[in-house]
Amino acid sequence: GAVVSQHPSRVICKSGTSVKIECRSLDFQATTMFWYRQFPKKSLMLMATSNEGSKATYEQGVEKDKFLINHASLTLSTLTVTSAHPEDSSFYICSASLRGTPTYEQYFGPGTRLTVT
Amino acid sequence: AQKVTQAQTEISVVEKEDVTLDCVYETRDTTYYLFWYKQPPSGELVFLIRRNSFDEQNEISGRYSWNFQKSTSSFNFTITASQVVDSAVYFCALRNNAGNMLTFGGGTRLMVKP
Numbered sequence: 001g002a003v004v005s006q007h008p009s010r011v012i013c014k015s016g017t018s019v020k021i022e023c024r025s026l027d028f029q030a031t032t033m034f035w036y037r038q039f040p041k042k043s044l045m046l047m048a049t050s051n052e053g054s055k056a057t058y059e060q061g062v063e064k065d066k067f068l069i070n071h072a073s074l075t076l077s078t079l080t081v082t083s084a085h086p087e088d089s090s091f092y093i094c095s096a097s098l099r100g101t102p103t104y105e106q107y108f109g110p111g112t113r114l115t116v117t
Numbered sequence: 118a119q120k121v122t123q124a125q126t127e128i129s130v131v132e133k134e135d136v137t138l139d140c141v142y143e144t145r146d147t148t149y150y151l152f153w154y155k156q157p158p159s160g161e162l163v164f165l166i167r168r169n170s171f172d173e174q175n176e177i178s179g180r181y182s183w184n185f186q187k188s189t190s191s192f193n194f195t196i197t198a199s200q201v202v203d204s205a206v207y208f209c210a211l212r213n214n215a216g217n218m219l220t221f222g223g224g225t226r227l228m229v230k231p
Binding site for chain 1: 159217
């Protein structure tokens with residue numbers, strides 16, 4: 001149980017285009033989903049926290065208009081990188097927090113590697 | 118504010134050697150959770166262990182063992198008889214009891230050579 005999927009796993013896009021990444025909890029309801037960004041050989045940096053049915057909470061320094069997050073249901077959150085540029089190339093990882101558990105365990109998706117040319 | 122420090126950025130060992138990955142954390146909370154994750158080259162984070170702040174018992178799982186020392190705010194991870202498949206980046210992480218936000222350490226890249 002507690003499987004999180006991400007789609008696509010890899011995407012290459014041209015500069016100026018927008019890219020949408022989906023994060024799904026496959027067998028549980030996720031109260032909260034998190035989006036992380038990881039640069040090569042670096043740690044995971046939290047970008048935003050997304051609660052179902054409400055606006056995402058962004059970390060300092062993360063542009064809300066650039067990284068649009070939608071959490072429309074308890075099993076799906078999407079991250080849209082708008083007007084992507086080469087510096088947005090990165091590994092994006094989502095995680096989902098299990099509803100109803102006291103420890104709010106986070107389960108991670110397999111990640112999406114974005115390359116902007 | 119929470120902080121997790123993994124002082125070793127890269128470790129290289131030869132197969133069958135034992136290796137310990139260090140993790141030191143800072144938090145003002147009395148209740149918190151500590152984690153270790155493995156990130157192989159594929160990128161997916163693999164959960165290894167969760168330990169709450171009230172449970173200082175060391176844990177062993179096969180070749181893996183963890184040493185939680187609250188007095189020194191450390192949660193070290195030892196791999197016994199390392200194997201090439203252990204090569205990965207290992208992250209230590211901290212979460213407080215109030216929220217569900219994880220704070221990650223910088224990671225330690227472990228290379229196990231045959």
